[in-house]
Amino acid sequence: MSDPETPNQPLLQAATNVPAAQRGSSSRAYKVAGFTLLACLLIAGQAMIAYFLLNQRNDIKSLEEQNSNLQAEMTRGRSVAVPMRTHMAMNALPVMDVSMDEDSSITDPEKPAPRQVTDCQLEAAGKKPVQVPGFRPSCDERGLYQPQQCFMTQCWCVNPANGKQIPGSLKNGQASCRAAVIAGETR
Incomplete structure (x- = not known):
């Protein structure tokens, strides 16, 4: 396999046959290109974040206004009463007699007072x-x-x-x- 005349020589072996002077400069070029690409991606990411923040400025401002309004309502002490089912027997409520008899001005001793x-x-x-x-x-x-x-x-x-x-x-x-x-x- 190490025969130089073989046409199916592996790529790795062909790359190792490159003179040492050329190998050093090309690997340095790859490193510089990689770092340049990485820096470009980071700058593009920062630009995208800035773009989205500027586009959402109105949304952020309206959320801040809603937050301050809610905080103002909470400090006012105004509460919303939620309808709840009370656990009270119906006979616990006072019953008032509103009938108008001719002797309604006289209290009946047998009739319990409300x-x-x-x-x-x-x-x-x-x-x-x-x-x-x-x-x-x-x-x-x-x-x-x-x-x-x-x-x-x-x-x-x-x-x-x-x-x-x-x-x-x-x-x-x-x-x-x-x-x-x-x-x-x-x-």
């Missing part, structure tokens, strides 16, 4: 503001707060009389509110 609307019922109906926007407390049939209140994925225990959170009861998921609660105190 119940007073509680803070829990007012908060659940959205008539009284709560500290967490969008949260509506759960009330029992007497209008007191349910011992466990939940919002999103977190639950906590409260005093049923006033709805104040019991310290240390906040949990992800269901909270265990088995402790007996007596009008204002926890045991």
Whole structure:
């Protein structure tokens, strides 16, 4: 195979037969050409990035304006109330008798007086503001707060009389509110 007269001589062997002086200058030329090509590609990439940024300047400006508008709305404290299904029994709502009888001015001792609307019922109906926007407390049939209140994925225990959170009861998921609660105190 190393016979110089063989016409099917491999290309690599033919390249090695080139004199040493020519080999050094051509490899240097290939290196310079490679580095030049690499520099051209980098410059072209930078030019493309600059072009795209200039074309998207308006988009970036409108996104910045939207961001500042949203931040301004968030700092104003205005919240959007999301309709939520309240967990309140229908008999917990006060029923008022509006019939006009001739003896309506006289109160009937056998007829129970309409119940007073509680803070829990007012908060659940959205008539009284709560500290967490969008949260509506759960009330029992007497209008007191349910011992466990939940919002999103977190639950906590409260005093049923006033709805104040019991310290240390906040949990992800269901909270265990088995402790007996007596009008204002926890045991």
